[in-house]
Amino acid sequence: MGEAVRVLHVLGNTNLGGAESRIMDLYRHTDRNRVQFDFLVHSGEEGFYEKEIRELGGRIFRVPRFRIYNYFSYRKALKEFFQEHHEFALVQGHMTSTAAIYLPIAKKAGVKKTAAHARSAGVDKGLKGTMTRFLRRNLADKADYLFTCSELAGISVYGEKAVREGKTIFIPNAIDCAGFTFDPEKRKKMREELGLTDAIIIGHVGRFHYAKNHEYLLRVFAKLCRMSAGAGGSTAENGADQNYHLILLGEGPLMEDTRKLAEELGVADRVHFLGNHKNIADYYQAMDYFVYPSRYEGMPGTIVEAQASGLPCLMSDTICREVIATELVETMSIEKEPKVWAEVLQRRMDALVSKQENREKYAAKMAAAGFDVQAQAERMMRFYESGRWENE
Structure with missing residues (x-):
């Protein structure tokens, strides 16, 4: 040879x-x-x-x-x-x-x-x-x-x-699609490690950079938390003060600015800055929903990874259509008020609580789609x- x-x-x-x-x-x-x-x-x-x-x-x-x-x-x-x-x-x-x-x-x-x-x-x-x-x-x-x-x-x-x-x-x-296959036992383990066993976890993976639009993401999340708690901290109309948490994986120049904004919005105790990790596939297991309001992207591998993990995704409509390979992905404009995104997330996640069935099948779907x-x-x-x- x-x-x-x-x-x-x-x-x-x-x-x-x-x-x-x-x-x-x-x-x-x-x-x-x-x-x-x-x-x-x-x-x-x-x-x-x-x-x-x-x-x-x-x-x-x-x-x-x-x-x-x-x-x-x-x-x-x-x-x-x-x-x-x-x-x-x-x-x-x-x-x-x-x-x-x-x-x-x-x-x-x-x-x-x-x-x-x-x-x-x-x-x-x-x-x-x-x-x-x-x-x-x-x-x-x-x-x-x-x-x-x-x-x-x-x-x-x-x-x-x-x-x-x-x-x-x-x-x-x-990506290595098989490596992102959903595993209920791994999900349980990761949520225990994060101390979020009973939480509804929204996830995001990306460098803290202008393109990723973390500021908008935090404003959406803050609106979602306020909607869940109801006006003045009272119980929401649906009778459930949902235990929403946001986990952010990645590092970058805007990380500290994002921390400060979380404090200003009153959600610092629910936003978790986890940094960079090699075992990124394990963190997708713990999530319930993936949100990605980027200003621009080429083709975000994170959306490919999230789909392979069987995660429902809400992403900005500025992101290329080629990344949408399953019915898991929904798009919205970041020109809309954060409240509109929050309302969509609340409706979607109310239907998802405690439902993690069929996530295993999506890794094979993404492989078949050429990813x-x-x-x-x-x-x-x-x-x-x-x-x-x-x-x-």
């Missing part, structure tokens, strides 16, 4: 995020005798996944973070890196804000194929977002392959023309080995 082909994935960091988690799912299911992953990151700090990457045989390289004013030194660092390391069969750029810079440099240095991978359907607000759009303006012409996790992400990153002309390749965010990482790993290995997409 020959030596494994090496693929370089370019990221901002190796922390626990959506793109990073999907790449690691793929990495774990890749035959590393055939294909080996390496990582080029724009961070000097050790990320969440670095230890596992090294254990799997991957190498981690670092370049400076791009900050506009260091354009020339950034290009210089990339040129020096690819002059020394051009052994990759393919460079796959998940960090699309500067992919139009580093992918051509890699190609010129001798890398055979390059691919950009669009994973988000929006940009940060303000100057940063404006610069991201500017830097991406000709990315569609700077890569051999244009991967995207959804049509919205493709349009956002490559432009409508590239999508309309069929230049993009759709690759859904796949299973094992099938995707085989498809991607063939691509990495041949340098050609399967329908070329």
Whole structure:
């Protein structure tokens, strides 16, 4: 057997995020005798996944973070890196804000194929977002392959023309569906560990970032709690003061602001900031409902995971339709008042209390819908080995 082909994935960091988690799912299911992953990151700090990457045989390289004013030194660092390391069969750029810079440099240095991978359907607000759009303006012409996790992400990153002309390749965010299969015993154990055995648990998994819209989520949750308790703390009209709790998994720059808002809204005792966890599938087991009011997304792997776990989901209608693979998902506009979301949640969860039947079947449903990482790993290995997409 020959030596494994090496693929370089370019990221901002190796922390626990959506793109990073999907790449690691793929990495774990890749035959590393055939294909080996390496990582080029724009961070000097050790990320969440670095230890596992090294254990799997991957190498981690670092370049400076791009900050506009260091354009020339950034290009210089990339040129020096690819002059020394051009052994990759393919460079796959998940960090699309500067992919139009580093992918051509890699190609010129001798890398055979390059691919950009669009994973988000929006940009940060303000100057940063404006610069991201500017830097991406000709990315569609700077890569051999244009991967995207959804049509919205493709349009956002490559432009409508590239999508309309069929230049993009759709690759859904796949997961290990079987690993999210609902398990009643695991649910009981997790709820005991959380100290929420009798609670109705609303869940959210995501980085504390502008795109995720945690502020809106908290306002919805606060309305739901007030509706349950009734005006002035009296019993609600339905006669039940429901024991609602919100668990938030993830970390990020807006985490402390979100904590403060929970206190201001008077729900701090019902909102649980759990941070990052490797055993994320176990936390879905404990939840009763999944709420995701994002401002924008590429294709949230969290909605895929929630469906595989059999969780009903309420998500914003700004999120791509491709992620909706089961009847579990309902969409609403975040232009509506938080009270409207809260009213929908109350009606849905009143019908769900103590009912967890049939959650087990959804992992197989999601796999059948094309979201299973094992099938995707085989498809991607063939691509990495041949340098050609399967329908070329």
